[in-house]
Each structure stands twice: as C-alpha cells, then as structure tokens.
Amino acid sequence: SNREIGMNMYYINPRDLKENTIHEGFIGVLPEHEGKGVASQMRKMAIEHFMQAGFNGISTRISKNNLGSLRSAEKLGFRPVEEYFDHTTQEDRYYLILKFKL
Secondary structure, eight states, X not given: OOOOOEEEEEEOOHHHHHHTEEEEEEEEEOGGGTTSSHHHHHHHHHHHHHHHTTOSEEEXXXXXXXXXXXXXXXXXXXXXXXXXXXXXXXXXXXXXXXXXXX
C-alpha cells in the first residue's frame, strides 16, 4: 500500500544562515517501522538533496536519551558540537552537525 510511514522536516535558522547549513527540525517514523532503517534512508536522501543544493551541511538537535536517532545520525556522519539542557523539553540534548565533503 502507498501510505506515509515517516517524515522529515527541514528549515533554516539564524545559525544555519551564517554557516550555510540547513536544520533537520523533525524526523519521525511510525512505531511499527522503527529500527528498520527508514530514518537513515530519509536522512541519506536529504543529504544528497541538500549537498546538490549547495549547502555546507545539516544541523540537528537530538535528546541524549533518544539512542535510536543518535545512532542513525552518527552512522551518517553527524557529530555533536554542543551539549545543552533544553528547558522546554526538560532534556539534555546535543546540537550535531554533518559537514558535507565538498
């Protein structure tokens, strides 16, 4: 069947504007499809697209306790550049960047 099983949302924040990166604001996969590589495949497609569009990389924020998302991002080359406490979500988080090999 043709139904959506995941989504990925991107936008440009002020830091991204300065660094010529784009921000992955949300990535999500339906629970029954988690752990099957869907998020990794969506990220791979986004990397290819944004590399061709001329960006220097992708930034993202991931909670430290979200091990699945952290593993997926780190496998593709995202690296933590900052750690912080998010008062809105009450979680410790990482700010990660994937720098494209230009």
